[in-house]
Amino acid sequence: MATYKSPVRDMEFVLNEIINVDSLTQIEKFEDATSDIVSGVLEEAAKQIDGTIGVLNESGDAQGATLSNGEVTTPDGFKEAYAAYAQSGWIGLDKDIEYDGQGLPYALATAVTDMLSGANAAFSLYPGLSNGAYEALKAHGTQEQKDMYMSHLSLGDWSGTMCLTEPGAGSDLGQVRSKATPQDDGSYLIEGSKIFITAGEHDLTDNILHLVLARAPGAPEGIRGISMFIVPKYMVNDDGSLGDRNTIVCPSIEEKMGIHGSCTCVLNFNDAKGYLVGELNKGIQNMFVMMNAARLMVGLQGLGVAERATQNAINYAKERKQGRPLTRKAESSFDSDTIIVHPDVRRMLLTMKALTEGCRMMAYDTAKHVDLSENHLDDAVRAVSKARVDLMTPICKAFITDVGVEVTGLGVQVYGGHGYIKENGMEQNLRDSKIFCIYEGTNGIQAMDLIGRKLSMNDGRLPKDFFADVLAEIESTGSELSFIADPLESALSALGKTTDWLMESKISNPNDSAAAAVDYLQMFGLVTLGYYWLRAAKVAAANEGVFYQGKLATAKFFATKLLPRVHGLAPVVMAGSDCVMEPSEDLII
Ligand SMILES: Cc1cc2nc3c(=O)[nH]c(=O)nc-3n(C[C@H](O)[C@H](O)[C@H](O)COP(=O)(O)OP(=O)(O)OC[C@H]3O[C@@H](n4cnc5c(N)ncnc54)[C@H](O)[C@@H]3O)c2cc1C
The missing domain is CATH 1.20.1410 (I/LWEQ domain)
Known part of the structure; x- marks a missing residue:
C-alpha cells in the first residue's frame, strides 16, 4: 500500500530559503506571515491532511463517488474529513479576512494545496473548485453577491463549480449554447446542459454555487457573446438562509480512468434561476480569473501525485532486493542487493526527485508573484509580478502536469510488476495524474x-x-x-x-x-x-x-x-x- 507524508522539510526549504516568503511581511496584509508562522502552518496542515485525508486515497479510489436519484454520495470518510478540513480553516487560509478567511499569502496556501493533492488528489478537487469561484466573485461580483457568497466559500460550508463544458463546447468555448433569458426582477433563467462538471453535485456542503457560462438573447456569436452567471443549487433568501432548490438536475456522473473519489457530473439547467456576474458578454474574460487560479491549482495536483509517487518509489527501492551491483557480479555470494544499487533505478529515482522538487520551486515562486501582483503597494512591482504570473501560468499548468505523468509512470516502473498491480497504489497515481493534462485547458x-x-x-x-x-x-x-x-x-x-x-x-x-x-x-x-x-x-x-x-x-x-x-x-x-x-x-x- 502506498503511503504519503507531506514533505514539510522541502516545503520549508522552498518557502523560506528559495522564495523567501517572509519578504511578503513587508506588505501590511501579510505582516504575520513570518517564517515561524509558515513552519507552524505547514506542520499543522500536514498533521491533519496526512492523518485524515491521505488515508482515504486508496479507499476513495476503490469506492468512487456514486449517484442515486440525482444525489451524489462521496466515498466513505470524505464527508467527515471535508468538515474537519473546512472547520480548521484550511480552505480560507489565503482568503480575505473580511470574508472569514485568514488573510495569509497565496504562496502558503499553495503549499497546503500541494500537500492535499499528494495526500488525496480526488479529494483536493472539492475545496479546489471553490477557490476559483471565490476569485471570480471577488474580481467581478457585485457587493451584494460578494456579501452573500464569499464567506461561505471561504468557510467551506458552500462549494463552487465551474460550468463551462458542453457536449459541443470543450476547448472551443465559443460553441457554448446554454441560454440565459432575462427576467423582470433582474435575474436570468438558465437553460442548457453542461458536462464533465467537477463537484457539480455532492454531499459535502449545504449549498453549491455554480458559475455558468451561457448566452443572453441577441449576444454576438462566438466567445464575445458569452456571459457568466451564478446559479445556486439552493436559492438564498435575503436573510442569508437557504430557500427552494433550484431546477438543476444531475442525471449522471462519469466512470473515469482515475480520480474516482471526485464526481464528474452532467448537469441539466432547466430554467434554473441565476444572476449575472460582471458585465454581459464578458463571461470569458471573467472566467479567465477563475481559470488562472484553477490552472495553477491543477499544476499543484500534478506536483502532489508526483511527490507521492517519488516518496514511495524511494522507499521501495531501498527495501526491494533484486540483483547485485555490476561491480560485484563476480563475487561468489548469491545474495541480492536492494534495487537502489542499480544505475537505472537510480536514474529513475533522481529523475523523479529532480522534476518534482524543481516544479515545487517553480510553482511556489509563481504563487508568490500572485501575492505581489495583487497586494504590493508599488505599481511597478505589481506589474512585474503580474507579467511573471501571466508567463508562468501555462508553464506551471502544462509542464508540471506532464511531469506528473512522467514521474508517476516512473513510479510504476521502479516497482516493476508490483507497480502495475493495484495492491501497491502506484498505478492509481498514474491513472489519477492523466486528467491534470486535460482539464482547465x-x-x-x-x-x-x-x-x-x-x-x-x-x-x-x-x-x-x-x-x-x-x-x-x-x-x-x-x-x-x-x-x-x-x-x-x-x-x-x-x-x-x-x-x-x-x-x-x-x-x-x-x-x-x-x-x-x-x-x-x-x-x-x-x-x-x-x-x-x-x-x-x-x-x-x-x-x-x-x-x-x-x-x-x-x-x-x-x-x-x-x-x-x-x-x-x-x-x-x-x-x-x-x-x-x-x-x-x-x-x-
Ligand atoms: C474528469 C474531468 C473533470 C472536468 N471538470 C470540468 C469542470 O469542472 N468544468 C468544466 O467546465 N469542464 C470540466 N472538464 C472538461 C475539460 O475541461 C475538457 O474536457 C477539456 O477542456 C477539453 O475539452 P474536450 O474534452 O471537449 O476536448 P476537445 O476540445 O475536443 O479536444 C480534443 C483534442 O484536440 C485538441 N485541440 C482542440 N482544439 C485545439 C486547438 N485549437 N489547437 C490545438 N489543439 C486543439 C486538444 O488539445 C485535445 O488534445 C472536465 C473533464 C474531465 C474529464
Whole structure:
C-alpha cells in the first residue's frame, strides 16, 4: 500500500530559503506571515491532511463517488474529513479576512494545496473548485453577491463549480449554447446542459454555487457573446438562509480512468434561476480569473501525485532486493542487493526527485508573484509580478502536469510488476495524474497560450525579462557551481534562439509555431527548472548537512541528465511544420 507524508522539510526549504516568503511581511496584509508562522502552518496542515485525508486515497479510489436519484454520495470518510478540513480553516487560509478567511499569502496556501493533492488528489478537487469561484466573485461580483457568497466559500460550508463544458463546447468555448433569458426582477433563467462538471453535485456542503457560462438573447456569436452567471443549487433568501432548490438536475456522473473519489457530473439547467456576474458578454474574460487560479491549482495536483509517487518509489527501492551491483557480479555470494544499487533505478529515482522538487520551486515562486501582483503597494512591482504570473501560468499548468505523468509512470516502473498491480497504489497515481493534462485547458491549449499570447504580451517583454533574470543568476554564480551554471547558460541560449524563431514563424507561417508549441513549452519548463535548481544549489552550497548535500546531488543530476533535453528539443521546434501538415488526412490512417 502506498503511503504519503507531506514533505514539510522541502516545503520549508522552498518557502523560506528559495522564495523567501517572509519578504511578503513587508506588505501590511501579510505582516504575520513570518517564517515561524509558515513552519507552524505547514506542520499543522500536514498533521491533519496526512492523518485524515491521505488515508482515504486508496479507499476513495476503490469506492468512487456514486449517484442515486440525482444525489451524489462521496466515498466513505470524505464527508467527515471535508468538515474537519473546512472547520480548521484550511480552505480560507489565503482568503480575505473580511470574508472569514485568514488573510495569509497565496504562496502558503499553495503549499497546503500541494500537500492535499499528494495526500488525496480526488479529494483536493472539492475545496479546489471553490477557490476559483471565490476569485471570480471577488474580481467581478457585485457587493451584494460578494456579501452573500464569499464567506461561505471561504468557510467551506458552500462549494463552487465551474460550468463551462458542453457536449459541443470543450476547448472551443465559443460553441457554448446554454441560454440565459432575462427576467423582470433582474435575474436570468438558465437553460442548457453542461458536462464533465467537477463537484457539480455532492454531499459535502449545504449549498453549491455554480458559475455558468451561457448566452443572453441577441449576444454576438462566438466567445464575445458569452456571459457568466451564478446559479445556486439552493436559492438564498435575503436573510442569508437557504430557500427552494433550484431546477438543476444531475442525471449522471462519469466512470473515469482515475480520480474516482471526485464526481464528474452532467448537469441539466432547466430554467434554473441565476444572476449575472460582471458585465454581459464578458463571461470569458471573467472566467479567465477563475481559470488562472484553477490552472495553477491543477499544476499543484500534478506536483502532489508526483511527490507521492517519488516518496514511495524511494522507499521501495531501498527495501526491494533484486540483483547485485555490476561491480560485484563476480563475487561468489548469491545474495541480492536492494534495487537502489542499480544505475537505472537510480536514474529513475533522481529523475523523479529532480522534476518534482524543481516544479515545487517553480510553482511556489509563481504563487508568490500572485501575492505581489495583487497586494504590493508599488505599481511597478505589481506589474512585474503580474507579467511573471501571466508567463508562468501555462508553464506551471502544462509542464508540471506532464511531469506528473512522467514521474508517476516512473513510479510504476521502479516497482516493476508490483507497480502495475493495484495492491501497491502506484498505478492509481498514474491513472489519477492523466486528467491534470486535460482539464482547465488541455496542455496543447496551454502551449498555444504560451506561444500565441504570452510571448508577445507587453511587446515581448515577458520572456525577455525572465531570460534576463536567469542570466543574472548565472552571472552571479561562482565557479564551484559551474556544473549547473554552464549547462544552464547553454540551455538558455538555445531557448533564446528558438524563441526568436517562433516569434518570426508566428507571422510567416502560424502552423510552424503551432506545431512546435508543446515542444517549446517543454524547453521553457526545463530551463525554468534549471534556473530554480541553480538557486537551490547556491543555498545548498552555503549550508551543511544531508538535506543540503542531497539538494546538490539532485541539482547536479538535473543539470547533467535532464537539462540537456533542451538541445534535443531545439531543432525539433525549429523544424517547421511541413512534415506535420503536408500529409493529407487520407495518409494518417
Ligand atoms: C474528469 C474531468 C473533470 C472536468 N471538470 C470540468 C469542470 O469542472 N468544468 C468544466 O467546465 N469542464 C470540466 N472538464 C472538461 C475539460 O475541461 C475538457 O474536457 C477539456 O477542456 C477539453 O475539452 P474536450 O474534452 O471537449 O476536448 P476537445 O476540445 O475536443 O479536444 C480534443 C483534442 O484536440 C485538441 N485541440 C482542440 N482544439 C485545439 C486547438 N485549437 N489547437 C490545438 N489543439 C486543439 C486538444 O488539445 C485535445 O488534445 C472536465 C473533464 C474531465 C474529464
